[in-house]
Every structure is written in C-alpha cells, then in structure tokens.
Amino acid sequence: MRGKKLGGVLLAAAVAAAGLWGLTCLLVPKYTGRVVEGNFTAEYYREESPHDVLILGDCEAYENISPVTLWREYGITSYIRGNAQQLMSQSYYLLKDALREEKPETVILSISAMQQAEQSNETYNRMTLDGMRWSREKLEAILASRMEGEHLIEYVFPLLRFHSRWAELGGEDLTWFADRPLVTHSGYYMRADVRPAGTFPAERRRSNYEFEEKAYEYLDRIRELCEEEGIALILFKAPSLYPVWYDQWDMQIEEYAKAYGLAYLNALEEIDVIGIDFSEDTYDGGLHMNVYGAEKVSRWLGPVLQKQFGVPDRRGDAALSAVWEAKAARYDAEKQSQEEEFARLGYLTRFSGDETGASD
Numbered sequence: 001m002r003g004k005k006l007g008g009v010l011l012a013a014a015v016a017a018a019g020l021w022g023l024t025c026l027l028v029p030k031y032t033g034r035v036v037e038g039n040f041t042a043e044y045y046r047e048e049s050p051h052d053v054l055i056l057g058d059c060e061a062y063e064n065i066s067p068v069t070l071w072r073e074y075g076i077t078s079y080i081r082g083n084a085q086q087l088m089s090q091s092y093y094l095l096k097d098a099l100r101e102e103k104p105e106t107v108i109l110s111i112s113a114m115q116q117a118e119q120s121n122e123t124y125n126r127m128t129l130d131g132m133r134w135s136r137e138k139l140e141a142i143l144a145s146r147m148e149g150e151h152l153i154e155y156v157f158p159l160l161r162f163h164s165r166w167a168e169l170g171g172e173d174l175t176w177f178a179d180r181p182l183v184t185h186s187g188y189y190m191r192a193d194v195r196p197a198g199t200f201p202a203e204r205r206r207s208n209y210e211f212e213e214k215a216y217e218y219l220d221r222i223r224e225l226c227e228e229e230g231i232a233l234i235l236f237k238a239p240s241l242y243p244v245w246y247d248q249w250d251m252q253i254e255e256y257a258k259a260y261g262l263a264y265l266n267a268l269e270e271i272d273v274i275g276i277d278f279s280e281d282t283y284d285g286g287l288h289m290n291v292y293g294a295e296k297v298s299r300w301l302g303p304v305l306q307k308q309f310g311v312p313d314r315r316g317d318a319a320l321s322a323v324w325e326a327k328a329a330r331y332d333a334e335k336q337s338q339e340e341e342f343a344r345l346g347y348l349t350r351f352s353g354d355e356t357g358a359s360d
Contacts, residue, residue: 036183037084041094041131043184044081049323050102052311053078055187056091056222057110060238063288064267065108066298067186068331071324074302075313080187083128085121088113088218090128093141095222097132099229106232106309108265109222111253112245117212119147129155144218185331190291192338193347197278197286200242209248223260232263232309239267239276239297241286265304267297274300291335 040062053076055061062082070076081094091109098104119125125145132138142155183189226233235257237245245268257264267274274296278286281293289297305311314320 037189038127039131039180039183040083040187040189041081041128043131043182044079044098044187045101045133046182047079047101047186049077049320050104051077051079051186052105052314053108053305054095054098054104054106055080055082055108055110055236056086056095057082057236058086058113059084059288060112060240061086061108061110061236062184062187062189063191064238064240064294064297065301066188066291066294066331068188068324068328069295069298070302070305071315072328073299074306074311075315076302076305076311077314077320077324078186080184082110082187083124085116085119085124086113086128087116087119087145088215088222089117089144090141092218092221092225093137093144094128094132095225097135097137099225100135100137103229104231106234106305106311107222107226108234108236109219111219111235111237112240114211114215114219114253115249117214119145122147122150125150182330185334186327188294190294190331190334190338191283191288192291192335193283193342194280194290194292195283195285195347196280197241197282200244200286203244203246206246209246209252211249211252219256223262234309235262235264237264237266237268238289239271239274239293240288241278243287263308265301267300270300291338 053070055065055067055078057080059082062080065078065080067076067078067080070078081091081098083090086094091113095107125147129138129142129145132141139152142152146152146155223233225231235253237250237253250266253264253266256262276289276293276296281289281296283290306313
C-alpha cells in the first residue's frame with residue numbers, strides 16, 4: 001500500500017512538472033516577429049560539427065562576418081556566438097559554455113562591447129541568457145549581468161516572469177513547438193537590403209573615455225581562458241560608422257593588445273582595403289553591414305586567419321564539406337529570397353535597381 005501511495009505521489013509530481021514545463025514553453029517569448037535575436041544563443045546547440053574559429057560579441061559580430069563565405073572561399077569552419085548588446089561578461093560565459101562542446105583554434109572577440117559594462121535593458125539580458133543550456137556557466141552569467149530588479153529565480157523558472165503573456169499569445173506560440181526554423185547562418189544574421197550611409201549626429205565629447213573596470217575584468221578573463229586552452233585570441237572592431245568609435249577607445253585596445261601580444265584587427269581602418277562601399281554595403285545607414293558588406297569583410301578576414309594564425313582549410317574533409325554545402329545552400333536561398341522580397345517591398349537591394357528605399 002505504501003508503495004502505491006509513493007507511486008501516486010511521484011506520478012502526480014511528474015504530471016505537475018510536465019504541466020509547468022508546457023506552460024513555460026507556451027508563455028516564454030518566441031521571437032518570431034521582427035525581433036528574432038532571442039533565438040541566437042540556443043541555435044548554437046543545433047550545430048552538427050566543430051569549428052576552428054569561434055566569434056564572440058554583440059551586433060558588430062553577428063551582422064558583419066559571414067561564416068558561409070569563410071567556408072566557401074577559405075574552407076574555414078566558424079560560428080558566431082553573438083547577441084544584441086552582448087556584454088563582455090556574457091561573451092566570457094558563452095565562451096566557457098562553448099568549450100564544454102568543442103575547442104576552437106582561434107577566438108575572435110568584438111571589442112565594441114567594452115564601452116558598456118552593465119546592461120541597460122532586461123530584454124537584452126533575456127535574449128542572450130534564456131537560450132543558454134543550464135550549467136554553472138549560465139548561472140554565473142546571470143549573476144554577472146542581471147540588472148537591479150532582476151531575480152535569479154525568474155531565470156530558473158521563466159514562468160514567474162512571463163506568466164502575464166496570455167493576452168499576447170498568437171499562432172506562432174503553438175507552431176513554434178513543431179517548427180523552429182533557424183534564423184541565423186552559423187550565428188550570422190543576414191540582411192540583403194541596402195540603406196546607404198548618410199549623415200550622423202556630431203561626435204559628443206565625454207568627460208571620461210576610460211573603459212570601466214568590469215569590462216576590463218572580463219576582457220582579462222577571456223584572454224586568460226584562451227591562454228589556458230591554447231587558443232589564439234583576436235580583438236576585432238567592425239567597420240561601423242556609427243555609433244562613434246572614439247580614438248581614445250581605439251588607443252586603449254591597441255595598448256592592451258600590445259601589452260599581451262594579441263592581434264587587433266580594426267576593420268574600420270581598413271575600409272578601402274576591404275573594398276566597402278557605404279552606398280551599397282550597409283542596410284541601416286552605416287551602423288552594420290548587409291550581406292554584401294559582410295561577405296567583403298569575410299574575404300578580408302579569411303587570409304588573415306590562415307596566413308597569420310594557421311587556421312586550416314577543411315574543404316578536403318568530405319563530412320565537413322557535406323555539412324557546409326547544406327549551410328551554403330540555405331544561405332544562398334535566403335539571400336535570393338530576401339533580395340526578391342525587399343525589391344517587391346520597395347527597399348533598395350543590390351540587384352533591384354529600385355531607388356525608392358525605405359526606412360527601418
């Protein structure tokens with residue numbers, strides 16, 4: 001009799017747990033509309049093969065480098081673990097999380113996040129952290145980057161945070177369970193529309209240009225972790241015209257790289273070498289590259305990775321080639337689809353010849 005009661009209790013507990021899990025999956029945001037960035041972190045775990053290059057950072061990482069181009073033209077296997085407004089602390093823990101799965105030969109770190117040590121909006125934390133698999137790294141990432149008013153328990157049990165989403169539920173909340181298409185290409189977020197660079201607000205003077213201590217703390221941690229694992233670390237600045245990358249910031253990164261024997265690749269200073277044309281290689285007026293600009297940056301980056309860092313050409317590996325041929329086919333299909341769709345909507349595209357444009 002006692003065994004039956006215990007079995008009944010365990011069954012009831014299992015049913016309750018399953019019900020809570022189902023409610024949680026139903027109510028958490030799915031990021032299926034215009035804001036898809038909340039899917040980026042989780043997509044990494046769907047990878048089928050390891051990577052020689054891991055790219056970390058904010059939008060200057062995931063919108064400016066094309067892993068498919070690195071593969072197609074140089075045989076370099078790479079993945080971008082990036083998110084909107086990803087902090088240096090989050091990049092550190094995402095690197096530690098990735099090292100549970102694989103060990104890349106080279107890490108490229110976008111250093112634009114050095115200008116912001118603390119998060120300014122809970123949504124950015126959620127988009128980066130919710131998709132991480134549970135581990136010590138996820139727990140520490142939450143503790144390192146949560147804002148005032150954010151509670152650890154709400155990350156452990158997201159239902160506590162999103163229980164009020166009932167009124168917002170739509171069809172995508174149900175179809176998401178059965179169909180979760182990838183929204184990135186090995187972490188790269190593709191945009192094929194064109195919005196030429198224009199004028200920007202005047203550069204504002206700051207009273208203090210020093211990066212915050214916490215930003216340096218996690219830059220040090222990333223460097224030290226790469227040293228421990230025998231991974232080459234490259235500091236990277238994307239060719240973004242705005243927001244301003246101050247000379248004082250650039251000097252600090254140059255000095256840091258020199259002090260620790262690191263490479264610092266500043267694509268902003270190599271615009272002519274890369275061949276970037278800001279009348280057609282950006283989709284948002286010069287803030288980020290579109291797919292054409294990202295492909296140019298990747299063609300510039302590939303030879304550097306191979307000649308200076310010895311990143312191998314893996315195109316002779318039949319198994320890897322099969323994986324990346326499938327990636328390239330999906331990449332090409334989306335690129336063509338976006339070009340056709342943006343042209344139909346009246347956006348500028350590289351091939352449409354449409355001069356009307358549109359704002360985002």
